[in-house]
Amino acid sequence: MNIFSVSGACKPPVSFQPALMDNSFFHQHRKEKVVVIMGATGTGKSKLAIDLATLFRPAEIINSDKMQVYKGLDITTNKVTEEECRGVPHHLLGTIDPNSNFSSNEFCHHATLAIGSIVGRDGLPIIAGGSNSYIDALVNHHNEFRSRYECCFLWLDVAFPVLHSSLSARVYRMIEAGQIKEVREFFDENNNDYNRGIRRAIGVPEFDKFFRAELEGKTDEITMKKLLEDAIDAVKINNCKLANKQVQKINRLYGMWKKNMHRIDATDVLLKKDCWEDRVLAKSVRIVHKFLYAETRVPIASSATVATVTH
Structure with missing residues (x-):
């Protein structure tokens, strides 16, 4: 199947021969190579990581999203599904105890182990996720990583007005997919602490008032509807705020990694x-x-020739 077989004007400007995708040369280099995909929430990082992993085989993905590392809340944290993974191995995706606090140091430890294992199998490690503090800690402050690996950073950027609109639409898709039922399972009337583990995820604390009123059973239908609408609006606003902060952080990192x-x-x-x-x-x-x-x-294939990239 040709991954670039699309109709209309969307034609690949350059084609790549399948033979050029062999990664067996990696160990000939002084430093091993790692691809890092960055960007605000909702820009398509996971999709790009999986697409690249299917082309540059063998490749595996290390998740660097702070909330997706935890088990549970797959809809709320927008984890890729097994079908969307398309057989590409993922590391640090839904594996950590949801009640723990997975620190940057722990991420660096586990990510480095995963990367070393992937490279040891002549694979290409692809790091993808929106938690730039994890990537900053790994790339700028982890001596083992700095000494062993060279990075190529891909920054997926989307203009804020378009991104904010897309994030709002994504919230409604999550609601339709069952987010409220999913989050309700993590609600605890005796625990209003949303500063630990997966309960910090956007889309969890925003529903606290709604669930408490629902549990009491004394609130009228109109008020309940308003509480739900307020919660959904808060999720949309907080997603947009998160995206803004993520881009600010990326801009700072861009000053260091511009090359x-x-x-x-x-x-x-x-x-x-x-x-x-x-x-x-x-x-x-x-x-x-x-x-x-x-x-x-x-040599790279001529742009005049469109080659078939097989899966």
């Missing part, structure tokens, strides 16, 4: 709901290909 960080504008993808392959994937493939293979001097 190896590549900004990819995905605004049109969210706005027009198409051309992912052309606007995001093809550009990302070119960048990663150059990062992995530039030193091997293997």
Whole structure:
């Protein structure tokens, strides 16, 4: 199957021969290579990571989202489904006790172990997630990682007005998918602490007042409806605030990593709901290909020829 077989104007500007996707050369380099995908919540990081992993085989993904590391709340934390993973192995995704506080130091420890294991199997590690403090700790402050690995950073960026609108729409999709029922299972009338573990996730504390009123059973229907609407609005607002903070952090990191960080504008993808392959994937493939293979001097296929990339 050709991953770039799409109709209309969305044509890959450069094609890549399957033979060039072999990662067996990795251990010939002084430093092993790692791809890091960054961006605000809702920009398509997980999708891009999986797409790249299916092309640059063998590749595995290390999740760097603070809430997705915990078990549970799959809808609320927007974890990729087994089907969406398309057989690509994922690490640190839904594996941590939801009542614990998984620190940056713990992330660095577990991520480094996973990366070492992947590289030991001649694989490409792809780190993807919105928690930039995890990535900052790993790349800038973890000596073992700094000494062993070289990174290529892909920054998926979306204009705020478009991103905010998309995030609001995503909240309603989560509600329709069963988020309220999912979060209700984590509600504890005797525990109003939302500063630990997965209970910190956006989409959990916002429903506290609604669940307490629901449990009491004394609130009229109109008030209950208003409490629910307020909770949903708060989730939308907090997602947008999170996105703003994430981009501010990325901009600061960009000052340090400018040489190896590549900004990819995905605004049109969210706005027009198409051309992912052309606007995001093809550009990302070119960048990663150059990062992995530039030193091997293997020629890239002519842009005039469209090759089939098999899965």
